[in-house]
Amino acid sequence: MLRSDASRNRSQLIESACRLIAEVGSDEVSARDIADYAGVSTATLYRHFTSKQALVDEISVDRWRRATGWVRDDVARPALQEIVTVFDRFSRMVSSDAQFISAAGLQVGRTPTAIGPVRRLFDERLSELWARARSQGEIRSWADPVDTMELVWAIRNQERRLPMLATVLSGIAAPDSDIDGMLRRARS
Secondary structure (H helix, E strand, C coil): CCCHHHHHHHHHHHHHHHHHHHHHCHHHCCHHHHHHHHCCCHHHHHHHCCCHHHHHHHHHHHHHHHHHHHCCCCCCCCHHHHHHHHHHHHHHHHHHCHHHHHHHCCCCCCCCHHHHHHHHHHHHHHHHHHHHHHHCCCECCCCCHHHHHHHHHCCCCCCCHHHHHHHHHHHHECCCCCHHHHHHHHHC
């Protein structure tokens, strides 16, 4: 467990790297630039990350770690509502980071390789939630969580994010599902 100041520094480094790389490109940003932007020393950066690339990789791992935390199987709520909430948050995160993803040369869900264990946990949790939604008749029998996730992480346009997400969700949900209502609840 990190001390609060160390945790704050680590978070600031991740956020600063994401912003700088999105603005000017990965090749144009040095570890020193990131540390300066974060308001910490280069030594602090290297205490947390072995290299600039390790910091860039951690941005993706951190995103998947947060996404994994969003996948809850709260039996008090309809499973489809939980899925809609996860996909809304995920598409918001990916579309807001679209410039970083492009500048860093990432393939969401595939790179860096360090996301593997976290991504597997996300996939397991989503599959369990998906199975509950399917057993409740909330999701079409042929819909697949991996295929649907691929469509969701392809959403990059922030202005079109909600209509695109609604289209994806309408394709997997049972015909009588109120996707617009679920999306409103997901954002509240």
